[in-house]
Amino acid sequence: MPIRPRIDEATAAHNLREIDPPFSPQEAVTEANRCLYCFDAPCIHACPTGIDVPSFIRKIATGQTTGAARTILRANVLGASCARVCPTAELCEGACVMVDREADPIAIGRLQRYATDHVFANDIAVLARGREATGKRVAVVGAGPAGLSCAAELAQLGHEVTVFERKPEAGGLNTYGIAYYKMKPRVSLDEVEMVRGLGVEIRTGVSVGVDVSPELLRDEFDAVFLGVGLGSTRRLGIPGEDLPEVVEALTFIEAIRTRPLGDVAVGERVVVIGCGNTAIDAVTQAKRLGAREATIVYRRGESDMPAYDFEYEIGRIDGAGFVFDAAPIAILDDGTGHVTGIRIVRTRLTAAGTLEFVEGSESVLACDMVIPALGQTKPGEGLRGPWPSLELDERGAIRREFETGRTSVEGLWAGGDAANGGAEVVDAVAEGKRAARDIHRALTNEAAPNLPQSSRSGVPTSPAEAGLAHPVRVSRLEAAWRQRGDVGESETPLGPWPAKRNGGPNHG
Numbered sequence: 001m002p003i004r005p006r007i008d009e010a011t012a013a014h015n016l017r018e019i020d021p022p023f024s025p026q027e028a029v030t031e032a033n034r035c036l037y038c039f040d041a042p043c044i045h046a047c048p049t050g051i052d053v054p055s056f057i058r059k060i061a062t063g064q065t066t067g068a069a070r071t072i073l074r075a076n077v078l079g080a081s082c083a084r085v086c087p088t089a090e091l092c093e094g095a096c097v098m099v100d101r102e103a104d105p106i107a108i109g110r111l112q113r114y115a116t117d118h119v120f121a122n123d124i125a126v127l128a129r130g131r132e133a134t135g136k137r138v139a140v141v142g143a144g145p146a147g148l149s150c151a152a153e154l155a156q157l158g159h160e161v162t163v164f165e166r167k168p169e170a171g172g173l174n175t176y177g178i179a180y181y182k183m184k185p186r187v188s189l190d191e192v193e194m195v196r197g198l199g200v201e202i203r204t205g206v207s208v209g210v211d212v213s214p215e216l217l218r219d220e221f222d223a224v225f226l227g228v229g230l231g232s233t234r235r236l237g238i239p240g241e242d243l244p245e246v247v248e249a250l251t252f253i254e255a256i257r258t259r260p261l262g263d264v265a266v267g268e269r270v271v272v273i274g275c276g277n278t279a280i281d282a283v284t285q286a287k288r289l290g291a292r293e294a295t296i297v298y299r300r301g302e303s304d305m306p307a308y309d310f311e312y313e314i315g316r317i318d319g320a321g322f323v324f325d326a327a328p329i330a331i332l333d334d335g336t337g338h339v340t341g342i343r344i345v346r347t348r349l350t351a352a353g354t355l356e357f358v359e360g361s362e363s364v365l366a367c368d369m370v371i372p373a374l375g376q377t378k379p380g381e382g383l384r385g386p387w388p389s390l391e392l393d394e395r396g397a398i399r400r401e402f403e404t405g406r407t408s409v410e411g412l413w414a415g416g417d418a419a420n421g422g423a424e425v426v427d428a429v430a431e432g433k434r435a436a437r438d439i440h441r442a443l444t445n446e447a448a449p450n451l452p453q454s455s456r457s458g459v460p461t462s463p464a465e466a467g468l469a470h471p472v473r474v475s476r477l478e479a480a481w482r483q484r485g486d487v488g489e490s491e492t493p494l495g496p497w498p499a500k501r502n503g504g505p506n507h508g
């Protein structure tokens with residue numbers, strides 16, 4: 001049987017609501033007051049973008065929410081999405097000294113969300129285009145987290161930036177790939193608008209190498225940043241893979257993020273192949289969209305699975321099944337071309353550490369939908385055509401200097417998944433920012449100014465030293481916001497959003 005939507009729009013929206021509800025103002029201030037404002041703040045060092053965590057938390061505690069958001073967004077322009085999608089237990093919250101005291105870590109992610117929601121919901125522009133124009137032009141390929149971060153940093157340093165993005169919308173996987181219950185697409189689209197607001201031109205629907213040649217970028221721009229992400233998704237390589245109810249995980253998740261939730265087709269009994277974070281996202285969303293059963297099949301054991309513990313826990317809470325030490329060998333159909341099951345075989349480790357199939361252990365799992373979640377290939381050779389002398393590492397990712405993003409090609413920088421081989425959003429943001437600062441140095445012969453976080457970096461002696469011709473005065477932004485009336489209805493290319501109202505975040 002073909003698969004179909006199983007629940008109505010309202011039920012799907014309820015099931016896929018963001019898992020962490022926003023803090024109320026009182027909850028935020030109470031939580032912020034738990035922070036010890038540590039001198040050596042390990043939470044800052046654990047954040048790849050180096051957000052001054054205690055500073056922004058202190059600002060929330062004293063009612064300066066706009067200032068808190070500025071502290072966050074100046075260090076990490078995608079601070080609103082990172083507040084939702086970062087594995088905080090592995091990063092800032094995992095490093096919080098409260099953990100050593102056997103207390104709950106400070107809820108840094110939720111506090112970050114509280115502050116950034118405030119400025120997005122109320123259209124308060126806390127970032128500004130910086131300095132006088134340098135007259136330098138930079139092309140950014142890919143409008144994912146790495147490209148957007150690089151573009152925003154460059155714009156704040158006074159450069160003219162054009163971003164080329166092949167998809168209809170910017171945002172990369174933040175717009176198209178993150179699990180809906182972690183972050184709605186409009187949070188990502190809000191961030192894209194903020195980057196546009198810094199004067200960055202974002203040309204969507206333009207694929208570099210197809211619509212625009214790399215030679216044109218080299219001739220018309222002073223520098224180029226590659227933030228193209230990973231390559232195509234891996235295939236299973238087994239019979240039945242092309243049946244219509246075999247839907248690759250990224251395609252399934254993209255449908256959830258771009259179509260009305262009530263229109264997304266899902267099977268009654270779903271099998272997901274793989275056990276990384278993407279597999280958990282797929283199995284959980286299949287359950288939340290009404291699948292009666294959703295089961296992960298993983299060729300290794302429970303302790304080997306690459307998904308984070310907290311992701312595994314989400315899957316289990318949602319009632320997903322797990323079949324470990326089993327591999328798919330064929331997808332079966334009913335003779336009319338529709339999936340009826342998947343044949344699996346037990347696996348075991350050999351003494352040499354490789355996997356082998358256990359003879360005579362084949363069985364069939366009945367299902368009407370299969371979601372392979374095997375990950376993406378590295379960008380690899382595809383980049384060699386446009387940039388023949390670009391060096392790749394042994395995995396097929398772009399070889400670059402970690403601290404600067406410089407590649408083997410003069411005038412070409414790279415960062416994000418395309419260079420690190422696939423990590424987290426916050427890593428892509430950090431790499432985009434670092435590359436931007438090195439591009440600035442290369443184009444102007446000047447080091448990029450320190451970020452204006454006066455509490456940690458010292459008070460800048462002049463606006464120019466802070467990188468800003470017109471320094472942002474948070475108190476003035478807040479005063480202007482309070483004097484304004486309601487902000488009206490806003491439309492996005494992915495559909496209408498509810499009107500923004502003063503007095504509270506509306507990302508929920």
Ligand SMILES: Cc1cc2nc3c(=O)[nH]c(=O)nc-3n(C[C@H](O)[C@H](O)[C@H](O)COP(=O)(O)OP(=O)(O)OC[C@H]3O[C@@H](n4cnc5c(N)ncnc54)[C@H](O)[C@@H]3O)c2cc1C
Pocket residue numbers: 085086087141142143144145146147164165166167171172173174177178179182206207208209227228229230250253277278281415416417418422423424425426428
């Ligand atoms: C299903 C899934 C779930 C994830 N969940 C999380 C999570 O919960 N938390 C987390 O921190 N991370 C998560 N990640 C990882 C995270 O999304 C990535 O690390 C991050 O998006 C990398 O950013 P990027 O800018 O390097 O690449 P991308 O986000 O992939 O962006 C690259 C952009 O470049 C564009 N592009 C590519 N080639 C061209 C070209 N030739 N011309 C023009 N444009 C081009 C692409 O269309 C894309 O928009 C997830 C990843 C996946 C796949």
Ligand code: SF4
Pocket residue numbers: 034035036037038041042043044053054095096097098106108
């Ligand atoms: S480590 Fe924890 S308590 Fe210390 S400053 Fe960071 S968030 Fe606050």
